[in-house]
Amino acid sequence: MGASPQGTPLFYRVEKNETVGSILFALSNCGLWGKHHLVEQTLLLNHIETEDAAKKLMPGRILTLPLYQKNGEVHEMVFDQESAQRLSMKDHSFCEGKVAFYSLENQAPPAVKPETVVITESVLKTEPEVKPEPEIKAVSEVKPETVVVKEESSTPKKIERSPTDEERALSWLGLVPYFKYFQIKSTDKSSGAASHIISRLSPGLDFFWILDWTKDFKTIAKFSFERYILNQYSAYKSIEDPVGNRVDMNFIALYKIHPAWIAKAEVGIMEGLFLSSLSSSSISLDVVPIKFLGVGLSHTWYQNHGINLTQNLGLRLFLPVTQDLYTLSSGFGYETNLQLSHFFTAKENKMLFMKVSYDHHDQNSSIINNVMDSLVYGFGYEWKIGDEN
Numbered sequence: 001m002g003a004s005p006q007g008t009p010l011f012y013r014v015e016k017n018e019t020v021g022s023i024l025f026a027l028s029n030c031g032l033w034g035k036h037h038l039v040e041q042t043l044l045l046n047h048i049e050t051e052d053a054a055k056k057l058m059p060g061r062i063l064t065l066p067l068y069q070k071n072g073e074v075h076e077m078v079f080d081q082e083s084a085q086r087l088s089m090k091d092h093s094f095c096e097g098k099v100a101f102y103s104l105e106n107q108a109p110p111a112v113k114p115e116t117v118v119i120t121e122s123v124l125k126t127e128p129e130v131k132p133e134p135e136i137k138a139v140s141e142v143k144p145e146t147v148v149v150k151e152e153s154s155t156p157k158k159i160e161r162s163p164t165d166e167e168r169a170l171s172w173l174g175l176v177p178y179f180k181y182f183q184i185k186s187t188d189k190s191s192g193a194a195s196h197i198i199s200r201l202s203p204g205l206d207f208f209w210i211l212d213w214t215k216d217f218k219t220i221a222k223f224s225f226e227r228y229i230l231n232q233y234s235a236y237k238s239i240e241d242p243v244g245n246r247v248d249m250n251f252i253a254l255y256k257i258h259p260a261w262i263a264k265a266e267v268g269i270m271e272g273l274f275l276s277s278l279s280s281s282s283i284s285l286d287v288v289p290i291k292f293l294g295v296g297l298s299h300t301w302y303q304n305h306g307i308n309l310t311q312n313l314g315l316r317l318f319l320p321v322t323q324d325l326y327t328l329s330s331g332f333g334y335e336t337n338l339q340l341s342h343f344f345t346a347k348e349n350k351m352l353f354m355k356v357s358y359d360h361h362d363q364n365s366s367i368i369n370n371v372m373d374s375l376v377y378g379f380g381y382e383w384k385i386g387d388e389n
Contacts, residue, residue: 009045009064009065009066009067009068009077010027010064010065010067010068010069011062011063011064011065012027012062012063012065013060013061013062013063014057014058014059014060014061014062014063015059016059017258017259018057018059018259019054019055019056019057019259020039020042020043020048020054020055020057020063021039021054021055021259021303022259023063023065024038024039024042024065025215026215027065027067038065038066038067038076039054041066041076041077042054042063042064042065042066045063045064045065045066046063046064170211170212170384170385171209171210171211171212171384171385172209172210172212172382172383172384172385173207173208173209173210173382173383173385174206174207174208174209174210174380174381174382174383175205175206175207175380175381176205176206176207176208176355176378176379176380177203177204177205177378177379177380178203178204178205178206178376178377178378178379179201179202179203179204179376179377179378180199180201180202180203180204180226180228180374180375180376180377181198181199181200181201181202181374181375182198182199182202182228182372182373182374182375183196183197183198183199183372183373184196184197184273184275184370184371184372185197185370185371185372186275186278186368186369186370186371187368187369188278188367188368189366189367189368189369190367191278193278193279195237195275195278195283197230197231197239197283198230198231199228199229199230199231200229200230200231201229202226202227202228202229203226203227204224204225204226204227204376205224205225205226206222206223206224206378206380207222207223207224208220208221208222208223209221209222210382215256216255216256217253217254217255217256218253218254219251219252219253219254220251220252220253220254221251221252222248222249222250222251222252222268223247223248223249224247224248224249225245225246225247226245226246226247226248227243227244227245228243228244228245228246228273229242229243230242230243230285237281237282237283238281238282238283239282239283239285240282240283240284240285241285244285244287246270246271246272246273246287247271248268248269248270248271249268249269249270250266250267250268250269250270250292250294251266251267251268252264252265252266253265253266254298259300260299260300261297261298261299261300262297262298262299263295263296263297263298264294264295264296264297264298264312264314265294265295265296266293266294266295266296266314267291267292267293267294268291268292268294269289269290269291269292270289270290270292271287271288271289271290272287272288272290272318272361272363272372273285273286273287273288273372274286274288274328274363274365274368274370275365275368275370276325276326276367276368278368286323288321288323288328289321290318290319290321290328290363291318291319291321292316292317292318292319292333293316293317293319294314294315294316294317295314295315296312296313296314296315296335297312297313297314298310298311298312298313299311306342306343306344306348307340307341307342308339308340308341308342309338309339309340310338310339310341311336311337311338311339312335312336312337312338312339312357313334313335313336314334314335314336315332315333315334316332316333316334316335316361317330317331317332318330318331318332318333318361318363323365325367326365326366326367326368327365327366328363328364328365328366329363329364329365329366330363331361331362331363331364332362332363333359333360333361333362333363334359334360335357335358335359335360336357336358337355337356337357337358337376338355338356338357339353339354339355340353340354340355341353341382349383349384350381350382350383350384351381351382351383352379352380352381352382353379353380353381353382354377354378354379354380355376355377355378355380356375356376356377356378357374357375357376357378358373358374358375358376359373359374359376360372360373360374361373361374
């Protein structure tokens, strides 16, 4: 026997560059890969045989989705093979809007039972009552009665997205403990002396706050704290203050330009390590605040069953800085990272991820040429604010 869904399934008209996954992600609070497997249900209802075909939908196609609306929220529906085949896909002409509820059948009006009249002998003997004829008024005195007929439209109303749909993943918090190795290559402009400093394993922590303004646009406020540890250069040349702290703060704006591509713009301030002096016996380092601007692109290589594999590429412009003893000219940098993440709840409101990143920073001072390269390993946890489960 087929399933009996609580409501009526949802119809959706496909737009350009949309896939089954992106449509369900935009409309459903239930999760693409929840306990009822929305993607598989959608493929079954629409006779889509392969996942590749689900990613190449023709614009204008009408999809039947295993969703229904109740009390302003979207819920899952479950269809087995028999129930899916009973759904009629013949007439979608009523879909005037982008989204509409589908009525499984037009309810016939209830049958009117005839009234039974019992005729008794007393009724037959009773003379018929003579009623006076109604008074006939002149035509000019008769006022026509206005009858207003309210015709119910058979066209279903367009569904407006409820606040719960728009506010999915409205606000997130995240923590990323990480470890970093880096090296600094420097050359004194006056003497030509060179140094190559390599760090030990240096711990750090990223804290970030994400706001999803729309399904395509989000912002990130990020704060980083790091404890850097440097190896001593040699027995004949020591590093002054080989252990210290540095912080970074930046603001990032992300915009989805394609289901698999996200554009990034950022502005921030970071504390960079620069050699202030390089002699035959010692090396001095300064921690210098540097303002920067950046742009980048993010591409999702894999997305399935709550697992995402994403790669990020970015460019940075470091602005000039004036110190007491020297100045820093403008510099440039680039970064790339690979991140593997997994939503481990059905509501997709909690996520674990790991990332590996490489960063290059090239910026010279008036006395020393300075290049820094970093390799970072991090493991993070991200959760939606306000969700109890």
